[in-house]
Amino acid sequence: MLNSTFQPWTPQLVRDEIDALKHKPGALLPILHAIQDRCGHVPHEAVPIIAESLQLTRAEVHGVISFYHHFRTAPPGRHVLQICRAEACQARGSRALEMHAREVLGIDYHQTTADREITLEPVYCLGNCACGPSLRIGDSIHGRVSPEKFDRLVDEMTTQVLEVS
Amino acid sequence: MSVTIFVPRETTALALGADEVAARIQGEAAARGVEVELVRNGSRGLFWLEPLVEVETAAGRIAYGPVEPGDVAGLFDAGLLEGSNMPPLCQGPTESIPYLQAQQRLTFSRIGVTDPLSIDDYYAHDGFRGLRRALGREPQAIVDEVKASGLRGRGGAAFPTGIKWQTVLGAPAEQKYIVCNADEGDSGTFADRLVMECDPYLLIEGMTIAGLAVGATQGYVYLRSEYPLAHEIFNEAIARAEAAGYLGADILGSGRRFDLEVRLGAGAYICGEETSLLESLEGKRGMVRFKPPLPALEGLFGQPTVVNNVLSLAAVPFILSRGATAYADYGMGRSRGTLALQLAGNVKRGGLVELAFGTSLRELMEDFGGGTASERPLRAVQVGGPLCAYLPESQWDLPLDYEAFAEVGAGVGHGGVVMFDDTVDMAEQARFAMEFCSVESCGKCTPCRIGAVRGVEVIDRIRAGDNREANLVLLGDLCETMVDGSLCAMGGMTPFPVQSVMKHFPDDLQR
Numbered sequence: 001m002l003n004s005t006f007q008p009w010t011p012q013l014v015r016d017e018i019d020a021l022k023h024k025p026g027a028l029l030p031i032l033h034a035i036q037d038r039c040g041h042v043p044h045e046a047v048p049i050i051a052e053s054l055q056l057t058r059a060e061v062h063g064v065i066s067f068y069h070h071f072r073t074a075p076p077g078r079h080v081l082q083i084c085r086a087e088a089c090q091a092r093g094s095r096a097l098e099m100h101a102r103e104v105l106g107i108d109y110h111q112t113t114a115d116r117e118i119t120l121e122p123v124y125c126l127g128n129c130a131c132g133p134s135l136r137i138g139d140s141i142h143g144r145v146s147p148e149k150f151d152r153l154v155d156e157m158t159t160q161v162l163e164v165s
Numbered sequence: 166m167s168v169t170i171f172v173p174r175e176t177t178a179l180a181l182g183a184d185e186v187a188a189r190i191q192g193e194a195a196a197r198g199v200e201v202e203l204v205r206n207g208s209r210g211l212f213w214l215e216p217l218v219e220v221e222t223a224a225g226r227i228a229y230g231p232v233e234p235g236d237v238a239g240l241f242d243a244g245l246l247e248g249s250n251m252p253p254l255c256q257g258p259t260e261s262i263p264y265l266q267a268q269q270r271l272t273f274s275r276i277g278v279t280d281p282l283s284i285d286d287y288y289a290h291d292g293f294r295g296l297r298r299a300l301g302r303e304p305q306a307i308v309d310e311v312k313a314s315g316l317r318g319r320g321g322a323a324f325p326t327g328i329k330w331q332t333v334l335g336a337p338a339e340q341k342y343i344v345c346n347a348d349e350g351d352s353g354t355f356a357d358r359l360v361m362e363c364d365p366y367l368l369i370e371g372m373t374i375a376g377l378a379v380g381a382t383q384g385y386v387y388l389r390s391e392y393p394l395a396h397e398i399f400n401e402a403i404a405r406a407e408a409a410g411y412l413g414a415d416i417l418g419s420g421r422r423f424d425l426e427v428r429l430g431a432g433a434y435i436c437g438e439e440t441s442l443l444e445s446l447e448g449k450r451g452m453v454r455f456k457p458p459l460p461a462l463e464g465l466f467g468q469p470t471v472v473n474n475v476l477s478l479a480a481v482p483f484i485l486s487r488g489a490t491a492y493a494d495y496g497m498g499r500s501r502g503t504l505a506l507q508l509a510g511n512v513k514r515g516g517l518v519e520l521a522f523g524t525s526l527r528e529l530m531e532d533f534g535g536g537t538a539s540e541r542p543l544r545a546v547q548v549g550g551p552l553c554a555y556l557p558e559s560q561w562d563l564p565l566d567y568e569a570f571a572e573v574g575a576g577v578g579h580g581g582v583v584m585f586d587d588t589v590d591m592a593e594q595a596r597f598a599m600e601f602c603s604v605e606s607c608g609k610c611t612p613c614r615i616g617a618v619r620g621v622e623v624i625d626r627i628r629a630g631d632n633r634e635a636n637l638v639l640l641g642d643l644c645e646t647m648v649d650g651s652l653c654a655m656g657g658m659t660p661f662p663v664q665s666v667m668k669h670f671p672d673d674l675q676r
Contacts, residue, residue, distance in 0.1 A: 023510075025466060026428075028448030033390075033429055067450040067607075068431035070390050086352030090597070091510035091585045092538065124434060124601065126226055126391050127355040128180050129214040129583070130508060130515025139393040143180035 006040035076119035087130035167200040169221035183216040189237035207363020209277030210517030219544035222248035228256040245349035276363040295485030305376035313489035315501030320474030332461035336469035341381035351550025353509040353581030357475035361395040365402035434605040493523035510583035541586040549578025552658035554665035591670035602659040613656025
């Protein structure tokens with residue numbers, strides 16, 4: 001999940017997720033997913049708690065977090081936007097889309113806009129290979145993304161609906 | 166009387182606006198006071214027509230596509246509910262669309278037809294027949310049936326599935342596992358995703374049969390995190406199958422047990438390699454294991470494990486229900502049955518094409534694909550994913566067959582076909598192959614970990630015209646080192662696309 005509503009992390013939250021899943025064989029990945037789904041990232045402070053609960057070393061836990069592209073140790077922006085960089089999308093113009101995205105957002109991959117709205121990440125295949133270029137915002141996949149469509153999507157993400165009382 | 170309308174709920178259809186089309190249809194029907202039953206089916210895999218709306222009529226299902234939200238009111242005006250023929254969106258009876266009619270759909274016979282989560286629908290379309298047959302047979306008889314079908318692993322390595330099962334069946338152990346590799350990371354492939362989103366009970370049935378065949382009571386599906394909809398739909402399907410007695414402690418009252426769980430990967434291409442996948446399932450970094458021991462003998466948690474791709478397992482229900490011969494009758498040489506081809510990239514009519522082995526690549530790209538989407542000349546085709554060769558026009562007449570492709574140093578892989586028009590810069594593609602490996606290498610062996618980084622640097626020097634001839638020689642040496650010295654297919658095959666560019670598109674490296 002790449003949701004936009006994340007909770008602040010607490011040791012209790014981390015312990016709750018661990019307790020709910022530690023009975024599973026090979027529970028570390030499900031636990032990391034659960035923490036990141038709720039907090040938007042896996043905070044450094046969670047590492048010793050996880051290590052102790054699963055009887056692993058901190059290095060082992062850190063090694064797993066850092067191995068996988070999906071896990072992050074710092075909070076993302078309000079929206080995570082992933083652009084597909086793989087071959088099928090390249091064949092349909094994803095390189096131009098990447099350049100456009102970096103220019104419009106003013107950031108590179110793995111960075112967050114100054115207003116903390118959007119985190120830009122690369123992704124290697126969303127399985128929408130006949131209708132690229134593709135991107136993912138939250139859990140939604142978008143196809144045939146032209147630069148104009150990209151701008152529209154970014155507008156929709158960053159426009160706040162004002163409550164008029 | 167209520168009219169049944171189908172609007173797919175599948176990643177590509179949704180990526181092109183299917184949810185909004187569905188909402189408009191409901192809104193339009195309500196405004197007009199007509200009763201409509203909206204079914205969210207899977208996709209037929211005819212992606213250039215998505216969102217493909219179908220209407221149930223006395224004459225069968227009539228297809229309209231690609232339908233944009235703004236088309237809906239007009240479609241109602243023109244008689245959508247009666248299945249009227251209105252150009253250009255009306256495609257006629259769905260089953261008569263040539264792209265679909267010309268296919269040989271065995272594994273994908275149900276996709277797009279049914280509501281993916283309806284067990285009744287699945288059952289009504291021959292679902293669980295293979296499982297029922299399997300429940301009445303001895304494990305060895307099930308394995309023999311799969312062996313006789315000639316089914317080979319559809320994930321890329323093409324190892325005979327029945328032999329793998331035989332090894333696990335023969336391995337004595339308290340606990341055995343069925344692991345489904347659903348880490349479909351190859352660009353240009355989406356058939357696994359289609360199975361899980363559009364016909365999930367098929368995979369559940371295939372895995373349960375595998376469990377019965379080898380004596381495994383626990384199955385895991387290792388699914389990539391890049392497929393959120395597949396995750397949602399498949400988890401729901403497991404819950405419903407359990408509730409209906411198709412999974413769990415007592416499958417259909419037989420006293421046999423099989424439990425199934427989905428585990429989510431975390432964005433690592435290497436975890437499509439079976440031993441890395443097992444490490445990841447065990448909660449570790451996805452580092453490749455040395456083989457032997459084979460996973461069939463010492464796999465997940467050290468126990469005998471069947472690791473099969475989604476498509477291999479999805480082929481099993483047909484084999485059990487219709488018999489090995491019915492399956493083996495399709496195909497050529499040692500490539501038996503059908504292949505799920507995925508037409509992708511710069512293609513006019515992209516989508517899923519299931520055909521018996523033996524069709525030529527050109528027929529597929531022209532007859533089905535209709536050429537490039539850009540309508541520019543086709544220049545290069547990458548078949549089998551990012552670790553496979555780019556094929557020039559001289560190789561497009563190859564029949565799609567494991568052996569024929571292997572003979573020219575190419576691979577069928579997972580059946581992905583990615584088309585590029587003449588604007589492609591093949592030097593850029595060669596560089597990307599190395600870059601991808603440098604991002605995704607697990608790091609265990611040096612040729613892959615360091616070789617990929619050096620590969621990017623050498624190609625950059627070649628493209629900059631810096632000592633070009635010497636660097637081309639160096640690139641050739643580097644590729645050989647990676648092929649011969651890497652521990653697994655990641656480093657061992659990354660050079661294939663690069664070498665194919667050096668061989669077939671040398672001019673692009675001289676610009």
